[in-house]
Amino acid sequence: MGTKVPIILFVFVMLCALSSAIPSKRKSYTPCKNMVLYFHDIIYNGMNAANATSSIVAAPQGANLTILAPQFHFGNIAVFDDPITLDNNLHSKPIGRAQGFYVYDTKNTYTSWLGFTFVLNSTYHEGTITFAGADPIMQKSRDISVTGGTGDFFMHRGIATIMTDAFEGEVYFRLRVEIKFFECW
Amino acid sequence: MGTKVPIILFVFVMLCALSSAIPSKRKSYTPCKNMVLYFHDIIYNGMNAANATSSIVAAPQGANLTILAPQFHFGNIAVFDDPITLDNNLHSKPIGRAQGFYVYDTKNTYTSWLGFTFVLNSTYHEGTITFAGADPIMQKSRDISVTGGTGDFFMHRGIATIMTDAFEGEVYFRLRVEIKFFECW
Amino acid sequence: MGTKVPIILFVFVMLCALSSAIPSKRKSYTPCKNMVLYFHDIIYNGMNAANATSSIVAAPQGANLTILAPQFHFGNIAVFDDPITLDNNLHSKPIGRAQGFYVYDTKNTYTSWLGFTFVLNSTYHEGTITFAGADPIMQKSRDISVTGGTGDFFMHRGIATIMTDAFEGEVYFRLRVEIKFFECW
Numbered sequence: 001m002g003t004k005v006p007i008i009l010f011v012f013v014m015l016c017a018l019s020s021a022i023p024s025k026r027k028s029y030t031p032c033k034n035m036v037l038y039f040h041d042i043i044y045n046g047m048n049a050a051n052a053t054s055s056i057v058a059a060p061q062g063a064n065l066t067i068l069a070p071q072f073h074f075g076n077i078a079v080f081d082d083p084i085t086l087d088n089n090l091h092s093k094p095i096g097r098a099q100g101f102y103v104y105d106t107k108n109t110y111t112s113w114l115g116f117t118f119v120l121n122s123t124y125h126e127g128t129i130t131f132a133g134a135d136p137i138m139q140k141s142r143d144i145s146v147t148g149g150t151g152d153f154f155m156h157r158g159i160a161t162i163m164t165d166a167f168e169g170e171v172y173f174r175l176r177v178e179i180k181f182f183e184c185w
Numbered sequence: 186m187g188t189k190v191p192i193i194l195f196v197f198v199m200l201c202a203l204s205s206a207i208p209s210k211r212k213s214y215t216p217c218k219n220m221v222l223y224f225h226d227i228i229y230n231g232m233n234a235a236n237a238t239s240s241i242v243a244a245p246q247g248a249n250l251t252i253l254a255p256q257f258h259f260g261n262i263a264v265f266d267d268p269i270t271l272d273n274n275l276h277s278k279p280i281g282r283a284q285g286f287y288v289y290d291t292k293n294t295y296t297s298w299l300g301f302t303f304v305l306n307s308t309y310h311e312g313t314i315t316f317a318g319a320d321p322i323m324q325k326s327r328d329i330s331v332t333g334g335t336g337d338f339f340m341h342r343g344i345a346t347i348m349t350d351a352f353e354g355e356v357y358f359r360l361r362v363e364i365k366f367f368e369c370w
Numbered sequence: 371m372g373t374k375v376p377i378i379l380f381v382f383v384m385l386c387a388l389s390s391a392i393p394s395k396r397k398s399y400t401p402c403k404n405m406v407l408y409f410h411d412i413i414y415n416g417m418n419a420a421n422a423t424s425s426i427v428a429a430p431q432g433a434n435l436t437i438l439a440p441q442f443h444f445g446n447i448a449v450f451d452d453p454i455t456l457d458n459n460l461h462s463k464p465i466g467r468a469q470g471f472y473v474y475d476t477k478n479t480y481t482s483w484l485g486f487t488f489v490l491n492s493t494y495h496e497g498t499i500t501f502a503g504a505d506p507i508m509q510k511s512r513d514i515s516v517t518g519g520t521g522d523f524f525m526h527r528g529i530a531t532i533m534t535d536a537f538e539g540e541v542y543f544r545l546r547v548e549i550k551f552f553e554c555w
Contacts, residue, residue, distance in 0.1 A: 029524075046246070055260045057243040058427040058447060061416070061435035065246035075425045075449050077243060077471075079260050081291045099290045099319050100298045101262075105469045106451045113449075113470045115300055115485060117319035130318045130330050132517060133500045134469050134487035145500050145518025147317060148330025150344055154214075155367055159520055182525055182555075185367075231431070240445045242428040250431035262428060264445050266476045284475045284504050285483045286447075300485055302504035315503045315515050332502060333515025335529055339399075340552055370552075 031158065032184035035125075037118070038165060039082045039098040040090045040174050043068075048171070054080035057101075068170055072111075073104035084118060088165050088174060096120035102135070110137040114144060120152075127151020129179060131160055146179060157183040216343065217369035220310075222303070223350060224267045224283040225275045225359050228253075233356065239265035242286075253355055257296075258289035269303060273350050273359060281305035287320070295322040299329060305337075312336020314364060316345055331364060342368040401528065402554035405495075407488070408535060409452045409468040410460045410544050413438075418541065424450035427471075438540055442481075443474035454488060458535050458544060466490035472505070480507040484514060490522070497521020499549060501530055516549060527553040 044052035046066040056065045060075030069076050079101045083094035100116025111134065118129040128151060133144030141163050149156035158181035166174040229237035231251040241250045245260030254261050264286045268279035285301025296319065303314040313336060318329030326348050334341035343366035351359040414422035416436040426435045430445030439446050449471045453464035470486025481504065488499040498521060503514030511533050519526035528551035536544040 044246070055245040057245050057260045057262060060425040060427050060449075061414070074451070075427045077262070077427060077447070077449070079245075079262070079288050079290050081259070081296070097291075099296060101288055101290070103449050103471050105449050105471070106467075111451070111469060111489075113485070113487060115298070115317065117298060117317075119296075119319050119321065128319055128328070128330075130332070132317065132332075132485065132487075132502065133520070134489050134498055136489065143498070143520035145498075145520060147332045147500070147502075147517045148342070150318070150328035150330060154344070155342065157518070157525065159524070229431070240430040242430050242445045242447060262447070264430075264447070264473050264475050266444070266481070282476075284481060286473050286475070300483070300502065302483060302502075304481075304504050304506065313504055313513070313515075315517070317502065317517075332517045333527070335503070335513035335515060339529070340527065 029182070031180035031182055033156070033158075033179075033181040035179045037084050037086065037095075037177050037179070038088050038174055039084045039118075039177065040172070041080055041082045042172050043078060043170070045171055053082045054078045069104070071107045072109055074107040076104045078102050080116070084120070086124075088176065090172075090174070095122035095124055100131075111135065112137060125152050127153045129153050129156070135162060137164065146181065153181070155183070155185045156181045214367070216365035216367055218341070218343075218364075218366040220364045222269050222271065222280075222362050222364070223273050223359055224269045224303075224362065225357070226265055226267045227357050228263060228355070230356055238267045239263045254289070256292045257294055259292040261289045263287050265301070269305070271309075273361065275357075275359070280307035280309055285316075296320065297322060310337050312338045314338050314341070320347060322349065331366065334366075338366070340368070340370045341366045399552070401550035401552055403526070403528075403549075403551040405549045407454050407456065407465075407547050407549070408458050408544055409454045409488075409547065410542070411450055411452050412542050413448060413540070415541055423452045424448045439474070441477045442479055444477040446474045448472050450486070454490070456494075458546065460542075460544070465492035465494055470501075481505065482507060495522050497523045499523050499526070505532060507534065516551065523551070525553070525555045526551045 042051050042053045044055045056076050057079050058077035059069050063069035082098040084096045084098050085092040097119050102112045102114050104112050114135050115132050130148045132147050136142050143159050143161055146158040146160055161178040163176045165176040227236050227238045229240040241261050242264050243262035244254050248254035267283040269281045269283050270277040282304050288298045290298050299320050300317050315333045317332050321327050328344050328346055331343040331345055346363040348361045350361040412421050412423045414425045426446050427449050428447035429439050433439035452468040454466045454468050455462040467489050472482045472484050474482050484505050485502050500518045502517050506512050513529050513531050516528040531548040533546045535546040
């Protein structure tokens with residue numbers, strides 16, 4: 001017995017050590033929450049005031065506010081209030097608005113920097129999700145950061161994988177956004 | 186005795202399991218830190234250069250930089266350096282500056298997108314708090330994300346509840362900001 | 371023996387308690403990852419279109435887009451796509467691009483607000499790091515927040531310490547950025 005007890009205890013110490021090594025916060029690479037949403041951007045071009053959901057509000061020297069700048073739109077800032085839908089149909093009932101801005105920031109290819117928030121307000125979701133990061137538009141799939149959330153998404157963090165789902169002239173584009181939360185609270 | 190030891194050990198295993206189940210990071214919905222601050226924005230209107238703390242720096246096509254744009258100011262970007270006070274008096278001694286920008290981003294109501302930092306520098310607080318998110322101005326109370334901090338607020342995250350505490354014409358507004366940190370380090 | 375077992379068990383309970391008190395997520399003030407990088411900004415001044423990496427795209431009323439605004443550039447927004455290097459030599463091989471914008475936001479000193487992303491793409495690093503915060507330029511060393519990351523920097527958070535490493539006229543500046551991650555996943 002005198003030798004058995006230490007062995008049993010050794011096993012328990014190992015168990016305790018193991019159990020405390022398992023993170024108390026979910027940190028695996030499996031999202032704790034996952035959503036796919038679409039948003040639709042119609043940029044004002046001087047003729048579509050009624051339908052436009054975004055406007056060029058800044059441009060580099062020599063450019064103007066109705067036509068995207070030459071040199072891959074470098075220097076343009078657009079402000080947007082775009083409908084968010086559950087599928088890829090512009091005319092589906094919106095479940096919220098994507099609000100914020102994008103900046104075209106490269107002279108020799110199309111890239112932008114995004115700062116925006118999904119303001120969701122439907123039976124599905126109630127709350128906000130805020131995004132920030134570089135968007136190398138020409139890549140099929142690219143990741144940006146989900147830096148915070150409120151409401152249903154209180155304190156959430158994660159990654160959003162963005163794909164350009166449609167691109168029509170320089171007036172309409174649609175982004176497919178897969179939001180993967182890895183911190184859910 | 187041969188049966189007592191396992192029972193005692195069983196209790197300890199339970200205790201160990203329990204103790205490791207308590208999150209090592211504070212994740213409850215009770216803030217680990219809480220502050221109420223006010224900041225004051227006086228927008229430049231062409232006649233108040235001496236007092237103005239913010240300026241319109243971008244506007245949509247057809248608008249200008251001294252008058253906020255029609256259509257709920259959609260497309261305006263304002264840059265600000267606003268005093269932060271402990272109470273709601275513009276003339277109280279500032280404990281820091283709120284610095285950053287806001288974007289008016291809806292055509293049929295007042296909403297903005299905020300990206301700014303509280304730069305605090307007083308006997309009360311030393312450090313920065315950075316905010317990002319959508320601000321549906323017409324709602325009495327709205328939440329944005331606190332995405333990071335430095336100094337006294339090193340690595341903090343949380344939620345800020347914003348209320349419009351005063352609104353005078355289109356020149357002055359005062360926001361009450363209740364900052365609730367849920368990650369404090 | 372009857373007294374020895376409880377003592378041994380007491381020790382184990384203490385050990386278990388201790389081990390579970392060690393955070394499962396690295397939360398000490400020692401970074402879990404650390405990098406020093408430089409980025410180089412050449413602002414367009416009307417004569418350097420070939421070399422410029424950034425442009426003024428917004429300015430307050432009365433200013434223009436080729437000369438930084440009076441009053442400490444208050445109200446200017448610049449968009450940039452700057453090379454990132456491992457050392458302080460503008461002509462070293464870039465390991466990525468710093469993309470985003472800065473806003474000059476004070477009328478009586480030089481401060482800016484930064485929103486940008488390091489897009490790293492080399493044998494050293496593959497992924498993005500997103501930064502946000504106030505930059506009180508005249509201070510030798512200042513901290514901003516690292517709000518998120520993707521790729522090699524998946525879900526990372528931290529602090530970046532920025533120093534102005536060179537400043538030539540109002541055309542070129544070089545920033546030394548020490549990125550200290552405190553959440554690494």
